[in-house]
Amino acid sequence: MNLFNDIRARVIDALDAMVAAGDLPQGLDFANVTVEPPRDPAHGDMATNAAMVLAKPAGMKPRDIAEKLAARLTDGPIASVEVAGPGFLNLRLAPGIWQDQVRAALDGGEDFGRSTYGAGQKVNVEFVSANPTGPMHVGHLRGAVFGDALASLLGFSGHDVTREYYVNDGGAQVDVLARSAYERYREANGLEPQIAEGLYPGDYLIPVGEALKARYGDSLIDKPEEEWLVEIRDFATAQMMDLIRGDLALLGISMDIFSSERALYGTGRIEAAIERLRSAGLIYRGTLEPPKGKLPEDWEAREQTLFKSSEFGDDVDRPIQKSDGAWTYFAPDIAYHWDKIDRGFDQLIDIFGADHGGYVKRMNAAVKALSNGRVPLDVKLIQLVKLFKNGEPFKMSKRAGTFVTLRDVVEQAGADVTRFHMLTRKNDAPLDFDFAKVLEQSKDNPVWYVQYASARVHSVLRRAAELGVDVSDAALAKADLSKLDHPAELELIRKVAEWPRQVEHAARAHEPHRVAFYLYDLASSLHSLWNRGNDETGLRFVQDGDLDTTASKIALARSVGVVISSGLGILGVTPAEEMR
Structure with missing residues (x-):
């Protein structure tokens, strides 16, 4: 149940009636008509821009449209309509409509806020896709949390979602991994490892070397590289993927599919994709213009096989095959x-690190060409995370040898805190992670503030149950919700009622951080009502000696708990039942 969509449907019906009556011309497009909370709550419960967006195509003054539209809206759930400014319409709903939202939350439970917006569309969310050369680092951490939360958000809004990890095991980096693992294998056999420049120095490869010794003994010692490279490469890659799966499990993330880049080679699949583009006239032999600015010393104009990506919004055409016949990384x-x-x-949906920004246009061009524009690609770039403690840059143990691992962060801060904080900024904005601040108990710490609201809901439920109130959702839904008539209570109900709208908007924008922001606002409204109850006893959730009124107020608290639980579930965070 999305109350904002319901009211918008009434606005559209009224506009249709105006067209039928000749008050508006035929053929108007109502797609941009919105109904949303006003910027200033004092102006009403909802506002619509209908008159403003229709004035120009209708050839009318917005206020003239607004006044005629207002006359058709003052019935049913809409208690009053006010024309404001040049033609905005501010709507006020009857209190009973808001009170029914509490019942809707209780009846819907974990399904309250779910929508059919996605209509079962199949969505592939590819995220993390770290090179299988070591444990995940703090940069991968943010992308992992974002991707998993986005996938959950899309699933909650009706999409059929697949989480996918693309294993980059086709490049030279896995050969470097094999050589690094071989040195650890030599170490396991009592020899001094030769960790030359360019190899991976992290201690995480020591267990791989020991596992290689357990399998091969000393049989590979002093063998030429060509005899062991492929086998050790495959063995070490599998070990690293097990390590990465373990890192993801720390965050509660499970992938549906792991796809291998190496599996594309030698199977004809690369050739088939390129042939599809060639048959559309999008592959040609040519020479690229030199890069703008200062020329690299090794620049030379040479003929290559190019994809006409510039026909699909890219800045230049892109090489897909080198002059020696080898495929580029793009192929x-x-x-x-x-x-x-x-x-x-x-x-x-592809989720890349910020350093992949230059890859966005060419990948979008390829998908447009391959799908004839049918399948949209949205590339989300994840900005860097900076680690702090008490406001100072924080250097951790770097067990990986060259970087701070995901495991280091999660073991110090906890999975729930880590996940929530990683979603307190939009994905393309830099994020500071201060170990002291993310664990402090204050309003300035969003995760603690939301969890405290969850704990407060559970505490009043326990207390009401001790007094004899049936606190099951089914029983609370039957309470007399008309008792919830104080402006502070109605304000909290309005915030609860926004949840379905917030889900849909966040899903449309592919922005799960909106859920975190909304949960903070919802928690703030609950805490505000709770604190007012310290001075005004009539606002307390538990009313001593009045079980009926208590049931009504507990119903409100429980509706908040329903939404917090669902929202935290999307973010992959376990709601707190008590604070310690």
């Missing part, structure tokens, strides 16, 4: 996205 990525399109996904 397997084209094949991989063609595979996802071929699997029947209606929408693709």
